[in-house]
Amino acid sequence: MSKRFYTTDSNQHGLPHDPFKAIVAPRPIGWIGTKGRAGIRNLAPYSFFNAISDSPKMVMFSSSGHKDSVRNIEETGVFTANLVSRNLIDQMNLSSALVAYDVDEFSLTGLTPVDGELVDAPYVGEAYAALECRMTDVYRPKTVDGGLADSWVVFGQVMGIHLSDEILKDGNIDMSLARPVARMGYMDYCEGSDAFQLARPKVPAA
Numbered sequence: 710m711s712k713r714f715y716t717t718d719s720n721q722h723g724l725p726h727d728p729f730k731a732i733v734a735p736r737p738i739g740w741i742g743t744k745g746r747a748g749i750r751n752l753a754p755y756s757f758f759n760a761i762s763d764s765p766k767m768v769m770f771s772s773s774g775h776k777d778s779v780r781n782i783e784e785t786g787v788f789t790a791n792l793v794s795r796n797l798i799d800q801m802n803l804s805s806a807l808v809a810y811d812v813d814e815f816s817l818t819g820l821t822p823v824d825g826e827l828v829d830a831p832y833v834g835e836a837y838a839a840l841e842c843r844m845t846d847v848y849r850p851k852t853v854d855g856g857l858a859d860s861w862v863v864f865g866q867v868m869g870i871h872l873s874d875e876i877l878k879d880g881n882i883d884m885s886l887a888r889p890v891a892r893m894g895y896m897d898y899c900e901g902s903d904a905f906q907l908a909r910p911k912v913p914a915a
Contacts (some may be wrong), residue, residue: 730756731894735901738892739770740801742789742822742831742839743781745810750822750831751777752804752814754793756892757860766867768842771860777810779861782844787828788865792838795888795900800835827869837876837887841869 715722722728730736739758743751755778757771768790772779782788793801800818808817815822821834825841832839842865849857876887884904893899 726895728894730892731897734893735891735899736893738793738801738890739768740791740793740804740833740836741770741778742791742833743778743787744785744830745777745781746784749811750813750815751781751810752791752818752820752822752831752833753778754801754805758790761864766840767845767864768840768867769862769864771862773860775861779847779863780810782863782865783847785829786844787825787830788842788844788863789825789828789830789832790840790842790865791833791836792887793890794837795890795902797833797835798890798898801890825869832871836871837873838882839871840867841871842867 713723717729720727736756737758739755741751741753741755745751753776755770755772757773759769761767761769770790778788797820800820803818804814804820806817808814813822814820815831815833822831823834825832828841828843830841832841844863844865846864847861849861852858872882876882878886885902887902889901891899891901
């Protein structure tokens, strides 16, 4: 097996595009809903997103640059994370456009903003699932040389969950119905409906 090696400080990989994000894939998409102090709504997708704790339930996302979502969360302390399903992929993509702060992406995409039950942030009415979150921390990661990355990492505790019965089957979320979308790197995406199950192995005691 032939392999190439390159250092990330030079990033001389010899390929047309940087493969880093394609290697760390698939990545779930956090479709983050916020509202600023002045009441302006924002909706934006982040593919550096994941669940980090089950007790309590917590999620995180990272923004490359200090974008509107981070600004709003710093002002209000709350946000929503909405499930991106295949039927909403065009609206998700449109909400990623770089627009002025006063542009409401809910209006831009034609999606329905619904006020959270527990937090003052909007979620996507058409989404099969949404998490209402309170921010617990925002910080810029440190680099090995003591500098700061051009990224803002937002942590939030999930306070409430909206879940549509449309994607439930036998009491579980059916991935063939939810059809969650993930980012694969470059301009590539994948759909997570091709799910399979693996039982955790039991290793005999020595």
